[in-house]
Amino acid sequence: MVITHIENQPVEVLDAVVCDVCGIRITPDNYTEYAEMVRASGMGGFGSVIGDGAPMVT
Ligand SMILES: [Zn+2]
Secondary structure, three states, X not given: OOXXXXXXXXXXXXXOEEOOOOOOEEOXXXXXXXXXXXXXXXXXXXOOOOOOOOEOOO
């Protein structure tokens, strides 16, 4: 038996992504460009050349 209930919760919806390099604004309805985007994030680990805990900027 599965017991469920219905909740109404706010949902965050992506409107656009702006490239940090060239500044182009791409919306999800522009599927060709949107599908080609690459997003990377992270931070330097212990002893990293960019520093311990330093944010990785791409
Ligand atoms: Zn760009």
